[in-house]
Amino acid sequence: MAKVLNEGDVARMRKVLLELLDRSEADGCVVCDSGGYVLAQEGRGTTDPLLLSALGAGVFAASRELARILGEDEFSAVFHQGERKSIFLRAVTPEVLLVIIFSNTANVGLVRLYASPAALAMRAVFEELDAGVHRDDPERAFVLTEGGDLFGAAPPDKDR
Amino acid sequence: MSFVNFSKREVQLKIVYYGPGLCGKTTNLQTIHATINPHAKGSLTSVATSKDRTLFFDFMPLVAQAIDGYTTRFQVYTVPGQVMYNTTRRLVLRGADGVVFVADSQWSKTAENVESFADLEENLRLQGDHIDQIPYVLQYNKRDLPDVAPVHYLEYTLNNRAARRPAFMAVAPDGRGVFETLNMIARMVLNRFVKQHSRREAESPEMVLV
Numbered sequence: 001m002a003k004v005l006n007e008g009d010v011a012r013m014r015k016v017l018l019e020l021l022d023r024s025e026a027d028g029c030v031v032c033d034s035g036g037y038v039l040a041q042e043g044r045g046t047t048d049p050l051l052l053s054a055l056g057a058g059v060f061a062a063s064r065e066l067a068r069i070l071g072e073d074e075f076s077a078v079f080h081q082g083e084r085k086s087i088f089l090r091a092v093t094p095e096v097l098l099v100i101i102f103s104n105t106a107n108v109g110l111v112r113l114y115a116s117p118a119a120l121a122m123r124a125v126f127e128e129l130d131a132g133v134h135r136d137d138p139e140r141a142f143v144l145t146e147g148g149d150l151f152g153a154a155p156p157d158k159d160r
Numbered sequence: 161m162s163f164v165n166f167s168k169r170e171v172q173l174k175i176v177y178y179g180p181g182l183c184g185k186t187t188n189l190q191t192i193h194a195t196i197n198p199h200a201k202g203s204l205t206s207v208a209t210s211k212d213r214t215l216f217f218d219f220m221p222l223v224a225q226a227i228d229g230y231t232t233r234f235q236v237y238t239v240p241g242q243v244m245y246n247t248t249r250r251l252v253l254r255g256a257d258g259v260v261f262v263a264d265s266q267w268s269k270t271a272e273n274v275e276s277f278a279d280l281e282e283n284l285r286l287q288g289d290h291i292d293q294i295p296y297v298l299q300y301n302k303r304d305l306p307d308v309a310p311v312h313y314l315e316y317t318l319n320n321r322a323a324r325r326p327a328f329m330a331v332a333p334d335g336r337g338v339f340e341t342l343n344m345i346a347r348m349v350l351n352r353f354v355k356q357h358s359r360r361e362a363e364s365p366e367m368v369l370v
């Protein structure tokens with residue numbers, strides 16, 4: 001079944017993420033699940049959230065395997081340091097991941113510090129989601145758009 | 161497992177191209193990326209070895225107007241086919257809404273195709289899915305090569321479950337069969353998504369026939 005976020009969930013996550021960005025001075029963040037779906041996104045530096053999620057989920061899954069080799073349950077966080085930009089990945093639940101992007105003018109200590117409460121606050125959202133607590137979802141009527149094939153090759157002359 | 165964001169009015173669906181090493185999964189994505197309408201595609205990213213073998217996965221987002229009032233995003237992945245990368249295949253398969261099984265039509269690849277299909281079945285089972293319950297299509301690729309098995313033989317070896325699935329012949333680098341395959345799996349995934357989300361109404365008491 002689908003994971004479903006309604007207006008309320010989105011608003012709650014947005015609040016948590018904006019607070020995190022504000023306090024940690026990070027540029028932007030993406031919340032994704034282990035399948036690579038983008039669940040939320042705030043701030044700058046995340047121009048391609050779909051790709052960030054796909055790769056973030058991959059990196060985190062790989063790190064989980066590394067942890068297993070070392071006999072650790074998992075690494076709760078993964079840090080990639082670059083010259084100017086860095087990326088910090090933090091587990092929210094076993095299925096959900098918080099990806100934070102920051103310039104190296106920000107402080108990794110602050111990012112790490114504020115990532116934890118943010119992850120905890122978001123975990124609450126997802127636990128309620130999973131438990132189906134007081135859901136007030138909109139009408140779930142999805143109607144397929146009429147039409148022929150969804151995808152096709154562009155006409156050759158469009159390349160010019 | 162699909163994902164719906166009511167706030168952004170967006171639906172995300174995941175399609176995975178599966179199959180033995182070198183059967184043409186990456187080539188399918190490359191052909192789609194090179195020829196599809198520009199407004200429908202995002203960039204194609206490959207996490208590959210220096211020899212162009214898929215190491216982790218290929219990833220390409222596609223966008224379509226498929227559900228009224230919602231933006232539909234298809235996240236298209238390929239798995240690395242080599243037997244030793246099974247852990248990676250499992251990671252990529254997580255949460256898949258639909259699968260394209262690409263087979264290499266050459267006679268010499270028969271065993272690899274069968275092994276890879278069994279591996280797909282097993283990996284789906286490990287994540288709590290069942291091959292008969294998940295939308296998938298088959299693609300018999302490399303039809304341009306001289307030493308290929310006839311389609312009825314491929315059907316016999318790979319498409320032999322109780323419910324026959326759609327199958328397409330393809331020459332991935334030339335585009336033959338590539339969009340037919342993609343459109344069919346997209347359609348099947350969408351149909352299942354819509355059906356799953358209408359079930360609530362069907363299950364409401366007044367609708368139940370005892």
Ligand SMILES: Nc1nc2c(ncn2[C@@H]2O[C@H](COP(=O)(O)OP(=O)(O)O)[C@@H](O)[C@H]2O)c(=O)[nH]1
Nearest residue numbers: 181182183184185186187301302303331332333
């Ligand atoms: N002749 C022929 N070659 C193909 C076809 N599809 C893929 N190939 C070639 O097979 C090789 C492996 O393809 P690739 O897409 O990397 O396989 P993957 O391991 O499944 O991702 C490449 O050299 C492709 O050019 C096809 O339909 N016909």
Ligand SMILES: [Mg+2]
Nearest residue numbers: 185186213214
């Ligand atoms: Mg490949």
